[in-house]
Amino acid sequence: MRSSFAKSIYVGAAVLGLAGLSAVTTTTASAKSSAVKVTSSKALTTDATTRNVTFTGTNALYSKPGTVKGAKVVATTTTVKRLAASKNGQDNVRAYRVATTNRGSVYYKVVTFDGAYRGWIYGGKATDKFAGGINSFATTTEAKVPSTLNTTSYYTLAKTDASVNDGTTTTYKAPAWSQYKVGRTMKDASAYKTNLLQVSKAATTRDGATWVYVTDVTNGKLTGWVKASALKASADVPASEGVTINYTDKATGKVVSSHVVPFKADNPALANPTMNIYTDGNAANTELHNNMPAGYSVASGNAWGDSALASKATKGSSLVFYVTANPKKSVTISNSLDISSNGETKTLVFTGKALDQWNKAKDAFAKDSTVTDLQGKVIDSSVLKTALKNAGFDTITADDGTVYTLNTSVLPSNVAFGQNINLTYSK
Template identity: 45%
Template sequence: MQKSLKNSLYLGLAVLSLGAVTVINTTASAASKAKVTSDVTLKTAAETRNVEATGTNALYSKPGTVKGAKQVASKATMKKMANSKKSADYFRAYRVAQTNRGTVYYKVVSMDGKYRGYIYGGKSTDTYAGGIQSAETTKTATMPTKTTGYHLANANKNGLWTAPKNTQYKAKSISLYSANKTDTFTVSKAETKTREGSLYYYVTDNQNSSIAGWIYAGKGYQGASSTTFGGLSVNLAEPAATNDNSVNVVYRSNGSQVGNATFITVAKDAKAGKTVTTDKNTAGDSLADFATKSVPTGYKAAKVDTTNATYGNTLYVDVTAVATSKVSLNVERVDNGSYNVNNSLTTGTLSSSEAAVTLSSSAIALLSGDKGAAISQDTLGSIAAGFSTTFKGTKTYQTTDGKDMHYEFTFNPANFKGDNRNATYGDTLKASFVATLKSGAASTTTVDNSWLA
């Protein structure tokens, strides 16, 4: 009996010993999991944060070696995206995390927003490595030999974009609400999408410079006299100017000639000395329309009267010099509340990179007027009404304990009129804001800032 009890005690101790070993191994496994020691927003320019997968690593909801990390996209999926011919499969890196093991993980989102998560990025925050590498989403293309006189072929099918679609994260379409079908556009840049190879032109509306963006250009302008390519078209080549089909338009300011243009009609019954009336040119413009559109840059026509205009003669158009004011953003007060912020925003001039401040197209148009003329209080009020009341900042700040923050900017229209009461056209106007610190990362919105000083 004692022998039996003795054997039972030995057996029990053995079982307890095995149990103790199991507990120790479990604890060691949990302790071996990596921990995130920092996770911050990337502050480099958007273009430098465009990346592509290398196909060597999967995408996770958290840094891959951290407890609780779940797979968002497998290694096979990431390899497929690495070899993709679609710009939608590029990524934008926007945060970088480091673990206590010295490994680096980047938080990325695909250009189409379908995939978002952390991917292994090597051992240094100074360069992309591991599962991602820098990507050049577009390449500079050859400019067309013709840069002016383009029209939108079908805005419903091919419109304007802030960047060729999916080559920048959240590239968006541009409103064409105030554009007319007869508007002409000028090409100033040309690029191809690296993966698809498709050609895009950057065009600006000659009648409304606030309407500008990238448009798909198909095979581009090939020198043909009449054609449609992608979202653009050009009209038939004009005939040679003769006394029988043309009118010389001369622009005068204070009695001096400041420019000229030649109207050439396609009317078959045109003849020297005949009144032009409603005859049109190849673009479908009447003489009055043509003369208005062709006013030299920096001037505006007081009136265009073509009543007595005849072929083979000169039409004189009086113009006045115009000037366009720009707007400077200013922070008059900063409210950080109870937060301690690293490199806090200060009062003074506000950089356009700090906030996505927008101004309506109608308000932008009011920034131009007779050179040297005073800007009326009513006009200043209308410009002020073109601002929204609040704007979310586009720069992420951090508190001393590592919390992401951003500023919200509040605009007071009443101050705008007082601040600019003595302004004339061509002067820089001042728009003041109050900056209030808010929780959360900054906005990634991109807006037109051509009107900013």
């Protein structure tokens, strides 16, 4: 009995031992099979606008797909909730890569538009739609064109400044911060500040600003998006919608300037309507006279290159209108000077070397293109001061060695060509 029992115990122990070993082996195999690995990772290639997303706040952002070994938190759920509630376009989010793990979980790699946060976030179990920690998001919403604007009028940019990037001084390929890494059509729009723009649609961005899409009917350079507040109404019309008047110098045959007169048909009911610009006193004729180039007058005789065409002008046509240059005038400076001495004013006429210096200064001043122009133009005081200094008027030395300094503070603020001015000097 004992022998048999001992064998029984021994066998039982062996069986238990094997069972224990088997259990350990099974546990080890299970641990290896449970390791999370990325089985697929690829860039998203759908249209960029369909990859704009927002955080749901249920999942954090990680440096790697969240369950992969070594993944670290980039942004907590508190942070992503704050980004989701933000009113700033910089906090918009773009998804640009998708990964799948061996457990069937989907993760998306995303980045905020300002680049402050970048990482992986759980996206559900399918790659055909966003889920889990992110949802699709529209960075702009369609809006009505503001009542202050309309789609039939023409506008220009109210200001252009290359140092400003606030949506008002140039146009954008998309409203600012509404598409990832999509910015201005050009940095400096100053060369196109007179371009005529027409509004066609509007949109509201995440920050509540209203943007409008404009078409540049002048040359297309500024076609794009701009804040509605950036536009100012223009009385000008594009050449295609009016009649272009080419003001032509009768003496040289060169076009001095051009102006487009809005086309208003004399009889709109006609199949091919025309407009009479030739008749003095009508609105079109008055407008062309009001926009004469500075320094020119209507040429004597018949100023129209073809008065018959002017009486039956068609939309989009061009006409020649002859002008002649006004006689040139310049600022005149007398050689009798007001000299300020001890609070009293006296007149001094330079002679000898001082007079030579004075005459040379006058000659230099007369040749200065900044102060010699067509009659009627006004010189800014700063231009006048600079011209006087460059010509040598800033100081005059009399024969007795006395140095007189030009007192620029008493110069007239604006001087018209043809006007006489006195210069005041102080000892």
